[in-house]
Amino acid sequence: MLTSAPQVEPLxxxxxxxxxxxxxxxxxxxxPDWCNNASYNVTIDMCFNDGHVISIILxxxxxxxxxxxxxxxxxxxxxxRRKSSSRINTMLMHLAIADLIVTxxxxxxxxxxxxTVSWLxxxxxxxxSAFFRIFGLYLSxxxxxxxxxxxYFAVLKPMNLSDVDRRGKVMLTTAxxxxxxCSSPQAWIFHVESHPNxxxxxxxxxxxxxxxxxxELAYFFFGMIMMYGLPLLVIIFSYASxxxxxxxxxxxxxxxxxxxxxxxxxxxxSRTLKMTVTIVSVFVVCWTPYYIICVWYWLFPDxxxxxxxxxxxxxxxxACTNSCMNPIVYGVFNIRTRRRAPGQVRHxxxxxxxxxxxxxxxxxxxxxxLRNVE
Numbered sequence: 580m581l582t583s584a585p586q587v588e589p590l591x592x593x594x595x596x597x598x599x600x601x602x603x604x605x606x607x608x609x610x611p612d613w614c615n616n617a618s619y620n621v622t623i624d625m626c627f628n629d630g631h632v633i634s635i636i637l638x639x640x641x642x643x644x645x646x647x648x649x650x651x652x653x654x655x656x657x658x659x660r661r662k663s664s665s666r667i668n669t670m671l672m673h674l675a676i677a678d679l680i681v682t683x684x685x686x687x688x689x690x691x692x693x694x695t696v697s698w699l700x701x702x703x704x705x706x707x708s709a710f711f712r713i714f715g716l717y718l719s720x721x722x723x724x725x726x727x728x729x730x731y732f733a734v735l736k737p738m739n740l741s742d743v744d745r746r747g748k749v750m751l752t753t754a755x756x757x758x759x760x761c762s763s764p765q766a767w768i769f770h771v772e773s774h775p776n777x778x779x780x781x782x783x784x785x786x787x788x789x790x791x792x793x794x795e796l797a798y799f800f801f802g803m804i805m806m807y808g809l810p811l812l813v814i815i816f817s818y819a820s821x822x823x824x825x826x827x828x829x830x831x832x833x834x835x836x837x838x839x840x841x842x843x844x845x846x847x848x849s850r851t852l853k854m855t856v857t858i859v860s861v862f863v864v865c866w867t868p869y870y871i872i873c874v875w876y877w878l879f880p881d882x883x884x885x886x887x888x889x890x891x892x893x894x895x896x897x898a899c900t901n902s903c904m905n906p907i908v909y910g911v912f913n914i915r916t917r918r919r920a921p922g923q924v925r926h927x928x929x930x931x932x933x934x935x936x937x938x939x940x941x942x943x944x945x946x947x948x949l950r951n952v953e
Contacts, residue, residue: 625780627696630887634693637896638686641903645682648906649675666729666747673751674722677758678902680715686899688712698783702771705783709769713806714762719902720810721754723862727817734821761805764798796877803873807866814858861908865901868894 653675656668688708692698698705729747737743768788774780789795872894876883 625696627694631693631696634896635690638690638693638899641896641899642682642686642690645678645686645899645903645906648903649678649682652906653679666744667726669747670722670726670729670751673754674719674726674905677715677718677722678905680711681719681899681902682715684711685713685715689899698771698781705769705771706766709765709783710762713765713802714758715902717758717761717806718754719905720806721757722751723905724810724813725750725754727814731817731820734824761802768798799873799877803870807870811859811862811866814862818858857908861904862901865897865904868897 653672656672656675659668660672688711700708725747728750732743732746768785769783770785770788771781772784772786774782785795789798872883872886
């Protein structure tokens with residue numbers, strides 16, 4: 580989580596020489612003249628440096644791509660909802676909203692913070708920003724869990740439409756409430772601290788909050804499990820189960836309907852495999868570098884502090900790239916497949932009791948179902 584990473588390392592007593600007073604306040608951020616002043620002995624992270632430049636450039640690029648991608652996906656979904664509403668579109672809409680929260684609240688904050696180096700907005704803004712820095716990330720991860728569970732039940736445990744819609748609403752409500760609950764401690768933990776020797780240098784940190792390192796470590800692992808471990812396990816389990824079910828059904832001997840669908844199911848299995856690999860790969864690539872650095876920082880703090888600050892900042896950016904990739908993985912695939920939907924063939928089997936069962940498998944759209952439950 581964004582609490583115990585090297586980028587928010589506590590201010591140390593040995594970073595600046597003694598003797599600075601309020602009259603010695605230098606210019607911060609883009610004007611690093613004070614860093615070259617012989618009267619100050621500062622660490623590189625207290626001065627505007629190449630690492631901050633890299634952060635500003637990369638976060639700005641991510642901001643543009645994420646804003647364009649998510650706004651496009653959200654506008655298309657909203658137009659589609661006016662004609663007909665579906666569960667998967669509703670979940671994609673919430674995913675886009677979560678990513679837009681990251682885009683318009685977290686990314687500009689990181690850009691501003693990198694530009695000013697120190698925290699200039701006061702204690703209340705520090706606590707509010709600490710909450711929103713991870714709220715969107717939690718919400719995005721939890722909505723991914725909702726989508727995976729929804730696809731799992733659509734294939735393995737189909738229900739009637741009213742029950743399915745109610746379950747979808749419950750899951751999304753839980754995702755929002757869970758994100759609020761998981762993010763709320765940030766507003767309590769983070770606060771503004773002044774450097775012990777240079778009172779004008781302030782940072783928004785979690786320093787001096789936890790009673791012991793073990794408490795801080797427990798909080799870190801809680802965040803890692805909720806934001807990374809749990810979503811990854813649910814995604815892998817859900818889509819692996821979908822693949823297994825498609826394979827099982829394609830191997831079952833049955834009536835002419837099933838025999839005529841074998842080729843279609845085989846193609847569906849292939850598409851599901853590709854989608855599963857893409858989903859897991861994107862999630863792992865986006866989040867793993869961040870948590871590798873965090874775990875390294877906790878297990879081997881001395882060596883982790885020696886890692887180039889520019890490398891650290893570059894790796895932390897991967898925590899935000901998921902917001903840029905989600906519109907591609909979930910939105911673009913869905914939109915492209917929906918445009919081809921009118922040409923899709925639906926195989927129907929109507930019984931004497933007039934109950935209709937449809938096979939509607941649109942795997943790239945994450946809307947696979949062997950029942951007409953959408």
